[in-house]
Amino acid sequence: MIKIAVTGAAGRMGGRIITAIKEAEGLELAGAAERPGHAMVGQDAGLVAGCGPLGVNISDDLEQVLSGADVLIDFTFPEVTLKNLEICARLGCKMVIGSTGFTPDQREGVARLARKIPVVLAPNMSVGVNACFKLLKEAVQILGDGFDVEIVELHHNKKKDAPSGTAVRMGEVVADALGRDYNECAVFHREGMTGERTHEEIGMQTVRGGDIVGEHTVYFIGMGERIEITHRAMSRDMFARGSVRAAHWLDGKTPGLYDMQDVLGLK
Numbered sequence: 001m002i003k004i005a006v007t008g009a010a011g012r013m014g015g016r017i018i019t020a021i022k023e024a025e026g027l028e029l030a031g032a033a034e035r036p037g038h039a040m041v042g043q044d045a046g047l048v049a050g051c052g053p054l055g056v057n058i059s060d061d062l063e064q065v066l067s068g069a070d071v072l073i074d075f076t077f078p079e080v081t082l083k084n085l086e087i088c089a090r091l092g093c094k095m096v097i098g099s100t101g102f103t104p105d106q107r108e109g110v111a112r113l114a115r116k117i118p119v120v121l122a123p124n125m126s127v128g129v130n131a132c133f134k135l136l137k138e139a140v141q142i143l144g145d146g147f148d149v150e151i152v153e154l155h156h157n158k159k160k161d162a163p164s165g166t167a168v169r170m171g172e173v174v175a176d177a178l179g180r181d182y183n184e185c186a187v188f189h190r191e192g193m194t195g196e197r198t199h200e201e202i203g204m205q206t207v208r209g210g211d212i213v214g215e216h217t218v219y220f221i222g223m224g225e226r227i228e229i230t231h232r233a234m235s236r237d238m239f240a241r242g243s244v245r246a247a248h249w250l251d252g253k254t255p256g257l258y259d260m261q262d263v264l265g266l267k
């Protein structure tokens with residue numbers, strides 16, 4: 001039995017992850033953590049998640065939560081994730097990270113700490129989006145350099161980072177396949193007399209509103225034709241199931257930084 005702890009236990013993803021752990025074979029919820037002062041601290045994590053009592057109360061003491069855990073699943077915020085990763089590295093607990101919005105420095109921090117423990121870090125844990133990453137690479141190999149690329153993402157009005165981690169990864173995949181540097185060719189804003197679009201740029205557009213779970217479209221726009229590769233998330237459950245699959249996959253792995261392409265055997 002693999003014992004899993006969850007941080008952000010009362011969050012939108014936390015609840016779906018706790019439900020997915022309950023439904024999975026060979027896994028058990030060993031602990032659940034929230035930030036100090038959160039109204040749900042002390043409550044049964046299963047009741048908070050809506051999947052029935054699990055006998056595990058939400059705690060604000062991560063070290064105590066990790067004492068009986070093999071893997072921590074963390075969908076919180078970059079600063080929180082990094083602090084949690086430091087604790088996991090010290091205690092030798094494996095980690096699955098779903099948080100997005102890391103700065104380049106923070107990403108380096110994750111990579112450094114992942115030399116001590118096995119870590120899966122992925123901006124999107126769904127099978128569909130990871131299939132899209134592969135399809136995008138193939139699309140560029142077929143289409144070559146002749147199409148303008150624009151990426152549009154839509155999310156709910158509570159999302160804190162932009163563009164989404166998934167959109168950034170899509171941009172990186174396309175830029176890599178085209179032999180470009182994403183950090184140099186991504187354009188996040190157009191207003192006023194921008195001049196003509198350069199061929200090299202990859203436009204990154206963000207829409208926020210209501211309860212949209214997550215939608216991503218990559219446009220390859222040519223002369224007289226247009227290809228659109230779209231992923232629409234209808235619920236958060238496949239992200240949660242993906243994170244649980246990653247936690248299972250980590251069993252027996254050596255320290256290092258992995259992603260969902262490793263977990264799904266897509267590399």
Ligand SMILES: NC(=O)C1=CN([C@@H]2O[C@H](COP(=O)(O)OP(=O)(O)OC[C@H]3O[C@@H](n4cnc5c(N)ncnc54)[C@H](O)[C@@H]3O)[C@@H](O)[C@H]2O)C=CC1
Nearest residue numbers: 008010011012013034035075076098099100123124125239
């Ligand atoms: N990789 C993936 O497949 C997906 C990634 N995400 C990412 O996951 C992250 C969380 O998303 P949501 O669940 O929608 O956000 P949320 O705001 O609903 O949940 C975050 C939770 O973390 C808690 N938290 C804050 N500080 C904490 C601490 N020190 N210890 C423990 N818990 C703490 C908050 O109180 C909150 O309940 C975001 O970065 C989002 O972009 C979301 C969906 C899928």
Ligand SMILES: O=C(O)C1=N[C@H](C(=O)O)C[C@H](O)C1
Nearest residue numbers: 100123124159164165166214
């Ligand atoms: O914050 C969210 O909700 C989501 N975030 C992830 C991202 O930033 O890519 C994945 C998913 O689209 C939902």
